[in-house]
Structures are given as C-alpha cells and as structure tokens.
Amino acid sequence: MNCKLCNINEADQTGSHVTSAFLLTSQIGKRDFERGFLLTTDPTQDYTENKKADDIKEDNIFCRDCEKRLSFIENYYSTEITQKIENPNFKPNFETIKSKNSYYLQCKRIDPIAFHLLIYSNIWRASISTQPIYNHFKLSSVIESELQFLLDLFLPNTVDHKINIGLNNWVKDVRNCKDFFTVFPYIILKAENLENKDQTYEFFDNITHNPNHIILNEYIILSFFGKTEWVDDFFQLRDEIEITDLINDNTEICKVGVLPNDRFLKIIEMIRNLAVEDRLRKLEKVCVLELAIHGIPINQENVKKLMDIKVK
C-alpha cells in the first residue's frame, strides 16, 4: 500500500501515532509506559483493560520519510506551544487578549501556517485512520484530499531519508508560499490549567459537522470545513464564546482560546454520561434478549436483576 501522505512511497512505517505523540504525553504517559483506556458505547467492551497506546497507533499508513515530515512540525509545535503555554517564564510569547467570558492567547513565537498544519494533520489522520477509536470520524473525500495536498505541499521534504532544511529556512519558504495556503477556519480552546491531565481524553464526534467537535487531551477543536457558520452546538459553547475573536482564519495570526477548568470538565462529564447512558440502553436490550432465550418472564424486575449482574 502507498503512503497516504506522499502517495508515492510504500507505507512501510509501523506504529504511527494517529494523534501527534506530543499531545499524548500528558494524556497516556511516556512511550512504553502508556496508559490508555478505550470507552466505547459497546456494552460488551471491557473499558477497564489497559490498552496502552494500541488504539491510537496504526501500521502502514505512512512511509518512513513522511513520518519524519510529520515529526518535524510536531517538534516545532511542541517546543513553542505545548512546553511553554502554561509556563509563566514564557508569558511574553503569548499575548493575552480579553474576550467574552474569558480570554485568548495569541501565539507569537510560532508561524501561524505551521500551527494550522499541525492542527490539520491531526484531524486528517483521524479521518484516514481505520482504528476503531477513529473509525466513525470521516471528513468528506474532497476535504480529505485537500488536506493531504496541503500537508504534502507544505511539510519539509526529505533528501536521502533525512530532513535537511533548518527550521528558520523552512519558515521562510512557507512564508514565501503563503498565497498557496488554504485556511480552513477553526477554533481551538484549551482548559486553563488542569492539574490532573489523566482525566482528559480523545474524542472525535461522528455527528456534528459544522463545526466538527473534537477533544485532544486538554484541547477542544471546533473545525469548519464548510461554511464558517456555527450550526451544530454539541458542546454548547456557541453563546458562551465570541467566534469572531477566537476563529483562526488567516495565515498571519494564530490563537488559542482559554476555557475555565470547570467548564472544560463539564463537557468531558457530559460526554462520559452520554456514553454510559448509551451503554446501559444497549445492555438493557442484551438482557431482554437473554431472558427471552431462557424463557424467563421479561419484566422490569428481571431485566434490572440481570443488568446488575452484568454491570458488576
């Protein structure tokens, strides 16, 4: 199979992280000490099983060269954003601007195109992945190939399997080509400062489209690939934030909106409750069926008894 990014080389890379590795460090622990629990709405799935990072890795989607190209942008983002955004020593790198109910950070030390590429690469990888956790999340094939084109065009190339352009020169090249860069608008929001980042997880909603509702670690991404008109409001943020302040829609500025911790955790809790409800509904059906097979009267009491046994 050919690499899904360059479409030329054989996809010989194993263990590609579908979500950028740096985003996962605080979420599931360092490599080889990874801890990941998959919560699906399938009632028979054991969500207490430690699956490490298996669910978010995939073999043979990229070639070794493209894996390096993706890492290049991840390292840049990680150095300028992930490692500094909560560190008071680097406050001057982020300009704080007040907005409705909260504030946002304008990131001054990363090129906005690089920032956008990193975000797009994560959404695109989730869309092309066939791992169960991302299976239901699918962009349209037109958007998928536009993102692939953009990433392939702008990520640095390899020579003899090495990236031999320095960061500064790459940024210069990117700036020179900015007119060829298509911006798909999105909002990225960050929980202000979560002490326990183990609680957060990955979530790609399969129903909402305008915007897509995505959670990656302590970040919420709302991406608009159609019109920048906010239609779906699954996280109920539309009336709470000022879209015109927070939207990333050009190649000159990139910004991260900040959500108070409790507001972020409320969204996580809502998703968890919905998943639990859905599991219980499905479990109820399983129990009714089992009672019927065994000729036991189907009534609320018997269904509940059986459900209690299965939930334990």
Ligand SMILES: [Zn+2]
């Ligand atoms: Zn490739």
